[in-house]
Amino acid sequence: MRRVIVDYKKLTPEVLNLLTSTYxxxxxxDDIIVFDNHKNERIEAVEVKTDGTIYLVKVGSKLQYTMxxxxxxxxxxxxxxxxxxxxDLNEEE
Numbered sequence: 605m606r607r608v609i610v611d612y613k614k615l616t617p618e619v620l621n622l623l624t625s626t627y628x629x630x631x632x633x634d635d636i637i638v639f640d641n642h643k644n645e646r647i648e649a650v651e652v653k654t655d656g657t658i659y660l661v662k663v664g665s666k667l668q669y670t671m672x673x674x675x676x677x678x679x680x681x682x683x684x685x686x687x688x689x690x691x692d693l694n695e696e697e
Contacts, residue, residue: 606657609641609649612664619659622652636663 610619627635631650637660641647649660 607660608657609647609660609662611662615661619652619661622654622659623650623661626652631663 615623627650635650636648637651638646638648647660648663650663652659652661
């Protein structure tokens with residue numbers, strides 16, 4: 605099985621949908637996996653699985669914002685590479 609580390613900036617609509625269906629009430633401390641990457645940087649992520657891939661989605665405030673504001677029934681804005689576009693939290697100020 606393939607493992608892929610994904611940042612919120614690289615989420616596809618499919619992975620975001622899977623993430624919000626796996627954690628409908630949000631994720632908690634028990635859901636977070638902590639590991640060191642190849643640069644010895646500490647990474648915190650939540651895990652979602654498909655048939656052939658395990659996605660480790662990096663945890664952060666923008667991920668929580670994206671999951672909270674995601675509605676599977678609404679159209680999702682994606683960029684030219686197919687990743688979900690997240691509005692900058694500072695733009696509202």
